[in-house]
Each structure stands twice: as C-alpha cells, then as structure tokens.
Amino acid sequence: LFGDIWFEGELCIAFADTNVGKSILAVVMSHQISSGQNIISSLNTEVRPSKVFYFDFEMSDKQFQVRYSDENGENGFGFNDNFNRLEFDSDAEIPKKMTYEEAIINSIEVTIQVDEPEIVIIDNITFLSADNEKGKGALALMKELQRIKKKYDVSMLVLAHTPKRDFSRPLTKNDLAGSKMLMNFCDSCFAIGESC
DSSP: OBTBTBOTTOEEEEEEOTTSSHHHHHHHHHHHHHHTOOOSGGGOOOOOOOOEEEEESSOOHHHHHHHTSOTTSOSOOOOOTTEEEEOOOTTSOOOTTSOHHHHHHHHHHHHHHHHOOSEEEEEOGGGTOTTTTSHHHHHHHHHHHHHHHHHHTOEEEEEEEOOSOOTTSOOOGGGSSSOHHHHHTOSEEEEEOOOO
C-alpha cells in the first residue's frame, strides 16, 4: 500500500510532530490507493483501486476544501470516487453506557461494517483514547483496532504525534507519543522527521 512500509492487512502507525505533513501524506496515500495510481513512484507501490475511508478528526470540511482547492477556494482537487472523507459529528448524542471514545470507535466499526471499505485511515489516534499514555488504555485501544482490522479484513493506518522532544536527536520508535503498547501491538510503523 505504501512501498515496503505498509502492506495490505496491516495496522500501521505513522507519527510525527505537529505540522510536519502527516495528514497531507495520508491524503496523498488515500488518493493513490483509491485511484490505483502510483503517485509516489520512488516507493514502487503496487496499488489497485480500493475503497478508502479517511476518518478526519483534525480538519473541518472548510479547512479540507481550502487545502485542496485554488487560492479562491474554488476548483477543488478531483478525488476519486473511492476516496471517502468522514467526520465525527461532535453534536451527536452519545449512548449513556458509552464513553466519548467508545462511541467514536463504535461509529468507526459500524461504518466499516455497513460500507465495507478495504482501507481505513484514522487522523488521529488522540481522538480514539484519552488514555494512550497509560499502558492499560493503550493496550485496550490497540486490541480493539486489531480486532476491527481482522474482523472486517481492512488495512488500517492511524496517525499519531510525537511528544515534545530534543530535535538534535534522531527520531526513533521511542518518540511515538503515548504508551509503548501502541508500538508493541501495531504491525508496522513509520515516522516523518524534520531536518535539523
């Protein structure tokens, strides 16, 4: 799905600092996979057109429109029909026996069950669990994502952040924000760094 970095059937985590380009890269990957075009040719990605669901917890419709249209907010980029960007309705009523995070995960699962996408991209992991810093919460989240991935046979990419870090040091797997359980229970992961 993304060179030899992310393969079909994997739960992959991509992480970077704020404003480095995680979301932009994820949208390019979504377009590449949904259209079957090898846009980032240096990765030798083998893609066939696939239905992609991009769960966007970061940007509003208007912000997305501005990012992918001309300077007048017109002439938007022509995404393939297989690319579906979804937002969570923050005004939706949360079932009484669910936490906010459980309702989000439940909504994602129901959407996958009904619409059967092959690829799921979640931007970003912060909205799925308030407890990512603690091992128990991160483990529960990763088990739930792995369960959904296997049950519905989807490939999943989840975007995440780095904590405040020393930029003079190399970026490593230890720079993924949250518990080590996030890294331990994903199938693959990659990071985007900035040059010093």
